[in-house]
Amino acid sequence: MNGCMRRIIWSVCVGAALSASAVTRAFSLTCVGDSITEGGAAFTTYRIPLAEQCAAKGWEVVFRGSRATEASGTRLRHEGYGGNTAEQVAAKFATHFATNVSDVVFIHSGHNHFIDEGPIPGILGAYRSIVETARAANPRVTLLLARPITSGKLPKYSYLPQLGESVAALAAELDTPASRALVVDAADGFDWHTDTVADMVHPNAAGAAKIARKIVGALEAFFASREAVYTAPNGLLVEAESFAQPGGWANDTQSVERMGSPYLLAHGLGVPVADATTRVTIPTAGAWRVWVRTRDWPPDWS
Secondary structure: HHHHHHHHHHHHHHHHHOOOOHHHOOEEEEEEHHHHHHHHHOOOOOHHHHHHHHHHHOOOEEOOOOOOOOEEEOOOOOEOOOOOOOOHHOOOHHHHHHHOOOOEEEOOOOOOOOOOHOOHHHHHHHHHHHHHHHHHHHHEEEEEEEEEOOOOOOOOOOEEEHHHHHHHOOOHHHOOOOEEEEEEOOOOOOOOOHOOOOOOOOOOOOHHHHHHHHHHHHHHHHHHHEEEEEOOOOHHHHHOOHOEEEEEEEEOOOOOHHOOEEEOOOOOOOOOOOEEEEOOOOOOOOOOOOOOOOOOOOOOOO
């Protein structure tokens, strides 16, 4: 098993070193929320322009989730649940994320309440629950918490601007070096007069594209902040549990307390499984020494 892991990481790193200038970013993404994330027949989900904008940048993004909604000829998996409150979304996410682990989780939720419910504390609790669920499955997950788009359906949704301020404060509270929690200001520049369909809630094509651009901008800022890690004198860290394509390998957490993170585990009971693959950014072309950190398995599996 160690040999299998060694071959996988070696093939990724050497290939990247030989073509450093052409290497793109590759990561997996889970979009979490209500109907604005799921999409519908009468309005556009931001996931579609998000996939297009990421592709235009040369990023290889795998959308993960327990659900797949057919739209514009593209199936982009997600955790969007139309008509659900943030609390309901959080409960469903807790059921599904462990089997759909991703590198990045984007959360846009908070609609489907009424102002007279005083919903903000409960919504913030749901955001916090989603963060905890994601970190339990992937302690190094990157979390993008959205200040939700505003709505013209008033006074029902008049709490959304205040909710946005509270989400920003929550992100600052939850942010850690190992698992960043960053704000995506989806409300900034979003005008429900021109960016929603007739219901004054759901984004039209222009509004969906605006949300997508905010997500891409947040990802670009995050990648830029990580460049120092990639160019540090002590080398480059490639975390196998965050590979874009896990193949026949599973994300295992049984030894997180010793390893410090999840890791890929393949046990085909004597039958080879599909390779796990990803792409990484190598700072300079040339020869690179590859070291692999893995568990000390029992003799039969070493």
